[in-house]
Amino acid sequence: MTETIFDAVVIGGGPAGATAATELALAGHSVLLMERGGRIKPCGGAVPPRMLKDFNVPQSLLVARARSARMISPSGRKVDMPVGEIGYVGMVDRDVFDEWLRERARMSGAQRVQGTFEKIERDDNAHPIVSFRRERGGPIERVRARVVVGADGARSSVAKQCLPDAERVKCVFAYHEIIKSPEGDSDAFDGARCDVFYQGRLSPDFYAWVFPHGDTASIGVGSANKGFSLRGAVSEMRSDLDLTRCETLRREGAPIPLKPLKRWDNGADVIVAGDAAGIVAPASGEGIYYAMVGGQVVAEAASQFLRTGEAKALRTARKRFMKEHGRVFWILGMMQYFWYSSDKRRERFVTMCDDKDVQQLTWQAYMNKKLVRKKPLAHVKIFLKDTAHLLGLRAATR
Structure with a gap:
């Protein structure tokens, strides 16, 4: 050669x-x-339906279709965000x-x-x-x-x-464990739901997750804090969710860049x-x-x-x-900078996710991979609500 x-x-x-x-x-x-x-790269494996269409990927590669996401705050508050009729979150095994x-x-x-x-x-x-x-x-x-x-x-x-x-690119270090899914759904694990934990004890600057993959599941966490134990966080999460009895199939870790x-x-x-x-x-x-x-x-x-x-x-x-x-990346970067900086802000962020306007535009943006421009008044409402949450105004906590 x-x-x-x-x-x-x-x-x-x-x-x-x-x-x-x-x-x-x-x-x-x-x-x-x-x-x-x-x-195999550590990855939750989530893909939007648009990816299958744009790149002619067969549905048969999906191992699960999540119909909702659950956000869990530092206090343990759970906010469910149903996808609704506009699509689903596809899951693939890498x-x-x-x-x-x-x-x-x-x-x-x-x-x-x-x-x-x-x-x-x-x-x-x-x-x-x-x-x-x-x-x-x-x-x-x-x-x-x-x-x-x-x-x-x-x-x-x-x-x-x-x-x-x-060589100076900033990265989050991700680690996950692929486990056999528990038999039957419960409040702690649902094969049609992606769970995202915004808790400083599990990640001081990013988030932890439980993503269903059909017969298996990805339990993972990310953090840029080099002194933080990613394996310890996953172990703690599995213990909290009663997933320690599930067989561990493999463990993977790698850095993930967050800026082009x-x-x-x-x-x-x-x-x-x-x-x-x-x-x-x-x-x-x-x-x-x-x-x-x-x-x-x-x-x-x-x-x-x-x-x-x-x-x-x-x-x-x-x-x-x-x-x-680029604009979506900039907005997401600002979101991470503000909302992931403390448990107090994470609590407000999860509260904000309970808003129906936020849920609708979030899912539309995810499915279409672009900012939704059809509802400018909804964007104004979300901006005002977002500002209220960031400032900790009384109305934002309702």
Whole structure:
């Protein structure tokens, strides 16, 4: 493979990388998709129905459909947010879902290889060399690419090597345990409900969750506080919910970025996507849909670069993504900054979630992945209620 030249080498086979590889292959480019294998990303697995439609993903990959979400405050107050008739929250298992995406890339014309990325090298040739190992301690192999797509997750090695300040991206560290679901539904666990815990004892700066996956469930927590015990928080949560008797199938942990990088390309022949580009929604930590959108726009930009030879085409990926989703990311970032900063504010935040206007616009925004503009008066009402809650006015607690 040392003499092989691919149009694109995609490093990382998650939703972003697999989507980018599929789009590039369908556009007629020669593609190598490199995935290191043996790892499943810790993820609640929630996806909106729009993702299935936009990316032609079959319903059969859903292991559950949540019809409501429950918000739990520091005091233990529970606020249920039914989705209603507008849709559902789809749940996927990342090991099956990601492999399906990789296989679709292969069937679209991409070549797959299992290997661990080492570095990008350069010589007198115009195109970079990607070096990797098929197995730990094995020989280094090299392949040349006209463009390299780094989709190797948070703290991306590609981004650190090729993009300025990439190593400074702020992350939340996520940890979850996949367990066998308890038999039968109860108030503590419902196979059609996502539970989100806004409690400082479980996460001082983010949240904890219980997401149903059919026969299994994801019990997890996130925090940027390096001194906080994520495993301890999950253990405490399982004890509180009487889930300690459920068999633990696997444990996983990884950093999750919560702010898009200011630059996604090196101005020449390297571009990043997905977690490597920092496109995970603040406040919610949602990443699958945005990773696939990021993979798609990166593939389109890379394809344009391959056709024209103009490196400036790579810049269009970030511009397109931020034009479509940047405002939502900004609002979610401000939400996380204000509402997750103390238990007092978390209590008010959960109280605010009991408002029907908030619930309706929240679900519409989630399903459509954009701010809802059809009801400007509702937005004004929510802004006033949000301000009242933030200031702790008496009316906000009713």
